[in-house]
Amino acid sequence: xxxxxxxxxxxxxxxxxxxxxxxxxxxxxxxxxxxxxxxxxxxxxxxxxxxxxxxxxxxxxxxxxxxxxxxxxxxxxxxxxxxxxxxxxxxxxxxxxxxxxxxxxxxxxxxxxxxxxxxxxxxxxxxxxxxxxxxxxxxxxxxxxxxxxxxxxxxxxxxxxxxxxxxxxxxxxxxxxxxxxxxxxxxxxxxxxxxxxxxxxxxxxxxxxxxxxxxxxxxxxxxxxxxxxxxxxxxxxxxxxxxxxxxxxxxxxxxxxxxxxxxxxxxxxxxxxxxxxxxxxxxxxxxxxxxxxxxxxxxxxxxxxxxxxxxxxxxxxxxxxxxxxxxxxxxxxxxxxxxxxxxxxxxxxxxxxxxxxxxxxxxxxxxxxxxxxxxxxxxxxxxxxxxxxxxxxxxxxxxxxxxxxxxxxxxxxxxxxx
Ligand SMILES: *Cc1c(COP(=O)(O)O)cnc(C)c1O
Numbered sequence: 001x002x003x004x005x006x007x008x009x010x011x012x013x014x015x016x017x018x019x020x021x022x023x024x025x026x027x028x029x030x031x032x033x034x035x036x037x038x039x040x041x042x043x044x045x046x047x048x049x050x051x052x053x054x055x056x057x058x059x060x061x062x063x064x065x066x067x068x069x070x071x072x073x074x075x076x077x078x079x080x081x082x083x084x085x086x087x088x089x090x091x092x093x094x095x096x097x098x099x100x101x102x103x104x105x106x107x108x109x110x111x112x113x114x115x116x117x118x119x120x121x122x123x124x125x126x127x128x129x130x131x132x133x134x135x136x137x138x139x140x141x142x143x144x145x146x147x148x149x150x151x152x153x154x155x156x157x158x159x160x161x162x163x164x165x166x167x168x169x170x171x172x173x174x175x176x177x178x179x180x181x182x183x184x185x186x187x188x189x190x191x192x193x194x195x196x197x198x199x200x201x202x203x204x205x206x207x208x209x210x211x212x213x214x215x216x217x218x219x220x221x222x223x224x225x226x227x228x229x230x231x232x233x234x235x236x237x238x239x240x241x242x243x244x245x246x247x248x249x250x251x252x253x254x255x256x257x258x259x260x261x262x263x264x265x266x267x268x269x270x271x272x273x274x275x276x277x278x279x280x281x282x283x284x285x286x287x288x289x290x291x292x293x294x295x296x297x298x299x300x301x302x303x304x305x306x307x308x309x310x311x312x313x314x315x316x317x318x319x320x321x322x323x324x325x326x327x328x329x330x331x332x333x334x335x336x337x338x339x340x341x342x343x344x345x346x347x348x349x350x351x352x353x354x355x356x357x358x359x360x361x362x363x364x365x366x367x368x369x370x371x372x373x374x375x376x377x378x379x380x381x382x383x384x385x386x387x388x389x390x391x392x393x394x395x396x397x398x399x400x401x402x403x404x405x406x407x408x409x410x411x412x413x414x415x416x417x418x
């Protein structure tokens with residue numbers, strides 16, 4: 001990389017920087033630590049059960065009857081599949097643009113992932129969904145609202161009805177999102193959320209399962225590991241429903257700690273304000289990036305409401321080496337960009353071809369074509385308007401540099417070489 005870069009302004013912002021925990025959360029966490037009572041259940045009952053309160057609040061926030069807090073988003077997905085009676089080796093449909101813990105949760109629950117193609121706008125392709133559902137005989141669709149990109153839920157629900165599919169929603173990036181006024185996380189039989197640091201709520205680790213059905217909720221509570229102390233849940237079906245399942249349900253120990261709940265409760269209250277700020281940052285950066293003719297942002301329906309903690313875009317007509325060069329140039333100016341088309345999985349970025357443990361999936365040509373140019377910039381709430389504009393300028397400069405290098409050497413990008 002040339003020394004010319006040293007003359008250009010750098011983005012002096014750590015894009016991995018999370019928000020601080022609200023003071024109320026810190027204070028409550030200190031109280032809990034002084035008491036030593038970090039387990040969510042008190043053997044003799046609990047004065048203030050932080051996890052039980054959070055479950056109630058989270059269920060109300062999303063608009064579901066019940067919530068069970070667990071130790072990760074992946075654990076919530078696993079429990080969702082368990083309470084849908086997933087059988088060993090049973091196929092589960094899942095869109096190919098997602099994060100590794102999603103095929104991981106299917107395998108953890110004993111199922112077999114069947115990947116479904118995505119289209120150029122990053123969301124599930126309902127034609128392939130129908131084909132894969134029929135070919136596999138699957139009964140469950142795990143729809144991952146990856147990076148908060150919401151599929152046409154009218155079309156997805158129509159396909160589920162037609163094919164008799166039970167829907168589980170992976171909402172790890174879709175808290176506060178909606179389709180046509182209806183909250184994401186309320187479409188499926190069950191939905192899972194994450195409170196890992198790089199999601200909308202941050203406890204380091206944590207997850208939520210939401211659902212409406214009494215029996216499935218009772219089983220999820222018992223499976224999450226409630227040691228017959230489930231009477232302390234506030235978001236739970238009646239005692240007789242619980243007791244029906246007590247001796248039939250194993251304990252998988254996936255509980256959330258009181259400490260995590262203490263950190264999360266004040267964040268949940270602040271979430272609508274944060275979501276608005278996240279979107280302002282996303283829209284500013286997205287619009288600035290989209291001005292380049294070499295970049296495309298996915299089309300989004302007017303029915304979609306999102307709360308984006310990162311920006312995704314596609315680099316158009318570049319070869320792999322060129323994309324690598326663009327990203328290297330950006331990184332040298334302090335702008336780290338993730339790339340789903342990279343040969344090796346790195347950090348949070350991976351693609352179906354890296355999931356060999358998921359078994360043979362056929363070519364997935366459409367998904368790979370979309371992921372080949374798909375890039376991702378994290379947008380922490382600390383990002384200012386100036387940062388957004390500088391980030392877009394850094395990307396534009398890198399693209400122009402690589403494109404003009406191509407013109408000089410007479411080489412062409414992906415479109416002509418492929
Ligand atoms: C983060 C994430 C998960 C899982 O969350 P963990 O809490 O890390 O287990 C699931 N799906 C998607 C799309 C995610 O980004």
